[in-house]
Amino acid sequence: MFEEFFEASSVSNDFRLQLASATVPTGGATVWGADVSNTSQVVLVSALTTEAVVVNPSGLIVPRSTTSTSGFDVSSWLQITPAASAARAVLQTAGDVYQFSGAIVGARYVLLTESVSAGFNASDAEIYAWWDIGDETNITVGNTLTITNLSLQAN
Numbered sequence: 001m002f003e004e005f006f007e008a009s010s011v012s013n014d015f016r017l018q019l020a021s022a023t024v025p026t027g028g029a030t031v032w033g034a035d036v037s038n039t040s041q042v043v044l045v046s047a048l049t050t051e052a053v054v055v056n057p058s059g060l061i062v063p064r065s066t067t068s069t070s071g072f073d074v075s076s077w078l079q080i081t082p083a084a085s086a087a088r089a090v091l092q093t094a095g096d097v098y099q100f101s102g103a104i105v106g107a108r109y110v111l112l113t114e115s116v117s118a119g120f121n122a123s124d125a126e127i128y129a130w131w132d133i134g135d136e137t138n139i140t141v142g143n144t145l146t147i148t149n150l151s152l153q154a155n
Helices: 002-006
Strands: 014-020 060-063 071-076 087-092 099-101 104-114 127-139 144-146 151-154
Touching: 060 071, 127 144
Parallel strands: none
Antiparallel strands: 014 060, 014 104, 071 087, 087 151, 099 144, 104 127
16 A cells, blocks of 8 residues: 555655644544644644754655665565565655754654645645654754654555
């Protein structure tokens, strides 16, 4: 499923990592779950990159990758050893490339969203996947939140 979806021509070549708070989503959803599919349903969290460029809620761009050491890569069961899974999708990181730096207040979820370069609307982007980082995370200025090796796996 991951391979077919993420390798489909209708999905762009770039994704974004955006941060969201633990605030209960809107649009009919009462908890974080399968009904959360768009950033308009969540509260986005702003951050700065290590280059001190404002990311705001727009997030960090992640390229689709099958050969690079960074990017969002989807492997088929033929590429996974041992072949225990139908497909696996992994955020590959090289040199902590996906790194937010303070101040971040109330981040709880990492979102993998669309990244349409022309007319991208951070607060109305399709969510492809999301990860719960456990607790609300606050990062003070001078500290970083590094997103590494997030994975999705289907059996």
